[in-house]
Amino acid sequence: MKRALLIAACILPLPVGFPLAGEGGRALSARVWAEAAAQPTVGGATGSRGAAESSPAAGSTGVPASRGAVRITGGPFVPPYTTDGESVEVGTFRLDARPVTVEDFLAFVRTEPTWRRSRVPALFADRGYLNGWTDDLDPGLAGGDLRRAVTGVSWFAAGAYCSARGGRLPTTLEWEYAARASRTEKDAFRDPDFNRELLRLHQARPAPDAMPPVGRTFRNAWGVWDLHGLVWEWTGDFNNTMLTGAGRDDQGLDRGLFCAAGSVDASDRSDYAAFLRYAFRTGLEGTDSGPLLGFRCAYDIR
Amino acid sequence: MKTPITIIVTAAVVAMTCSPAKNPRSSGDEAAATAGYADPAGRAPAANGGVMPAADGGVMPSANGGVMRAAGDAHDHAGHTAPPAAPAVSERSLHLLPATWTDQNGDELALADLGGRVQVVAMVYTHCTFACPRILAQMKQIEGRVDADPRVGFVIVSIDPERDTPARLAEFAESARLDPERWTLLNGADVDVQTLSVLLGVKYQATTDGEFAHSNVLTVLNPGGEIVHRVEGLGADLDPAVATVRELAKDLPPADHVTPAPAAGPAPHGH
Numbered sequence: 001m002k003r004a005l006l007i008a009a010c011i012l013p014l015p016v017g018f019p020l021a022g023e024g025g026r027a028l029s030a031r032v033w034a035e036a037a038a039q040p041t042v043g044g045a046t047g048s049r050g051a052a053e054s055s056p057a058a059g060s061t062g063v064p065a066s067r068g069a070v071r072i073t074g075g076p077f078v079p080p081y082t083t084d085g086e087s088v089e090v091g092t093f094r095l096d097a098r099p100v101t102v103e104d105f106l107a108f109v110r111t112e113p114t115w116r117r118s119r120v121p122a123l124f125a126d127r128g129y130l131n132g133w134t135d136d137l138d139p140g141l142a143g144g145d146l147r148r149a150v151t152g153v154s155w156f157a158a159g160a161y162c163s164a165r166g167g168r169l170p171t172t173l174e175w176e177y178a179a180r181a182s183r184t185e186k187d188a189f190r191d192p193d194f195n196r197e198l199l200r201l202h203q204a205r206p207a208p209d210a211m212p213p214v215g216r217t218f219r220n221a222w223g224v225w226d227l228h229g230l231v232w233e234w235t236g237d238f239n240n241t242m243l244t245g246a247g248r249d250d251q252g253l254d255r256g257l258f259c260a261a262g263s264v265d266a267s268d269r270s271d272y273a274a275f276l277r278y279a280f281r282t283g284l285e286g287t288d289s290g291p292l293l294g295f296r297c298a299y300d301i302r
Numbered sequence: 303m304k305t306p307i308t309i310i311v312t313a314a315v316v317a318m319t320c321s322p323a324k325n326p327r328s329s330g331d332e333a334a335a336t337a338g339y340a341d342p343a344g345r346a347p348a349a350n351g352g353v354m355p356a357a358d359g360g361v362m363p364s365a366n367g368g369v370m371r372a373a374g375d376a377h378d379h380a381g382h383t384a385p386p387a388a389p390a391v392s393e394r395s396l397h398l399l400p401a402t403w404t405d406q407n408g409d410e411l412a413l414a415d416l417g418g419r420v421q422v423v424a425m426v427y428t429h430c431t432f433a434c435p436r437i438l439a440q441m442k443q444i445e446g447r448v449d450a451d452p453r454v455g456f457v458i459v460s461i462d463p464e465r466d467t468p469a470r471l472a473e474f475a476e477s478a479r480l481d482p483e484r485w486t487l488l489n490g491a492d493v494d495v496q497t498l499s500v501l502l503g504v505k506y507q508a509t510t511d512g513e514f515a516h517s518n519v520l521t522v523l524n525p526g527g528e529i530v531h532r533v534e535g536l537g538a539d540l541d542p543a544v545a546t547v548r549e550l551a552k553d554l555p556p557a558d559h560v561t562p563a564p565a566a567g568p569a570p571h572g573h
Contacts, residue, residue, distance in 0.1 A: 121393035121394070121398055122393045122394050123393060123394050123395065123396070123398050123399075123501065124398070155500060156497075156500075159497075168493075236496065237496065239499060239500050239503075239505050240496075240499075240505055240506060240507045285500075285503070286500035286501065
């Protein structure tokens with residue numbers, strides 16, 4: 001049964017009860033974070049979950065370092081949230097196979113002192129920046145695994161990291177396109193088993209203090225790990241994922257007045273994980289440096 | 303005497319390595335310019351415009367968040383007598399953004415070049431049929447209510463840089479009768495527009511028919527480039543914004559002595 005969500009894409013003014021943008025969105029994302037932080041620790045159990053399906057055994061010594069990008073061949077894509085149900089064309093790009101790790105980010109701040117915890121300007125990061133690091137160059141893991149996903153990094157810092165590596169943050173479209181793949185299918189949108197697993201993975205996200213190394217959830221059909229079930233990830237245009245109506249429902253609404261309001265169709269509840277991601281992004285601000293929020297980089301094909 | 307020479311050398315070293323943001327943008331070298339540092343390797347533009355603070359760090363976030371630091375005081379100069387610092391750049395100042403923009407005259411500038419004045423900033427596009435004229439009207443109202451005080455500037459940054467070329471912006475400014483003494487219209491790279499939109503909290507998205515859906519926000523920057531006020535929505539009451547603008551402007555030197563603040567970085571000293 002179709003469930004239509006009316007989502008006004010403006011930030012302000014907002015209709016009463018509007019759930020997603022602005023303050024409402026931040027409240028939602030805060031709640032999502034709190035929920036996630038309250039999840040039981042996944043810890044070492046991820047090895048068994050991930051390893052059963054993935055090719056290399058994900059033992060502690062076998063966890064691959066976070067480097068290496070894979071090619072994501074472009075194609076048509078109907079995004080999880082769209083008002084007209086129309087397909088868009090995603091271009092071919094490359095995407096990091098794993099989220100950026102603490103080890104990666106440490107190497108970055110060694111060479112880019114302006115992004116160290118004690119130096120980053122408030123314009124570019126909030127007080128949660130690299131929270132848990134005991135010093136500019138000490139991630140404070142006390143022997144813990146440096147190959148876990150780096151968190152507590154703002155959008156500005158994430159973008160600077162990717163830029164330093166000759167890349168950029170993926171667009172939301174690119175990220176969602178890559179994330180639609182199961183282990184075996186590049187577009188597993190209609191696979192009910194996969195959609196159920198996505199929800200389960202979302203609910204089993206590890207707590208911030210028990211992050212496993214990257215490369216433990218599952219490796220999808222593109223060869224990309226951890227798009228689900230690990231950390232939330234920045235996208236380059238996170239603040240532009242407004243849901244606009246370019247058609248039927250805004251006849252009476254001046255499209256130029258605000259952002260257009262549109263009716264968004266979530267065609268089935270299996271979209272819930274995607275709904276949470278979109279809602280989460282809407283509530284984000286560029287300086288947010290939360291303990292469950294990381295990133296990976298994309299690269300243009302040259 | 304050794305000391306003055308030390309000062310000059312120090313200043314020169316600091317000036318070279320903590321280069322201000324406004325590197326001339328040569329074609330194809332945009333990445334180096336936006337990276338802020340003199341980076342011979344030239345980095346690829348990033349999703350956020352290759353954001354790097356225009357001057358090296360040395361910023362200690364303070365409990366009250368409002369740390370002022372000398373823009374040129376970025377390196378350890380133990381034992382040197384540092385030159386008098388250029389006007390300090392707050393860690394919250396948008397002048398830290400190294401991006402280079404082109405204005406309606408075709409001149410290149412960084413946001414730091416707009417310092418020294420109160421600035422009212424909007425992100426719109428010229429082909430916008432309804433909301434943007436309203437935003438422009440709000441800006442003009444503010445302009446009128448401060449009696450076109452030359453210490454108050456107005457900045458329009460296009461979210462449609464492909465169509466809003468500098469020439470188009472000049473056309474628009476003329477037809478809208480925007481006094482070039484106070485109005486700056488900017489064209490920038492997509493990534494820089496994106497980054498600025500994140501800093502200002504403006505959301506925008508191209509719709510399938512070539513229009514843009516966008517939020518409607520005016521931002522007031524103080525002469526140091528910090529966000530001090532926001533006006534949200536087309537029907538907002540402008541009184542608080544006008545009061546803020548007046549309050550900030552009155553502390554500035556008299557109108558005929560206003561010059562833009564130098565970009566982040568030490569001023570050269572002519573010893």
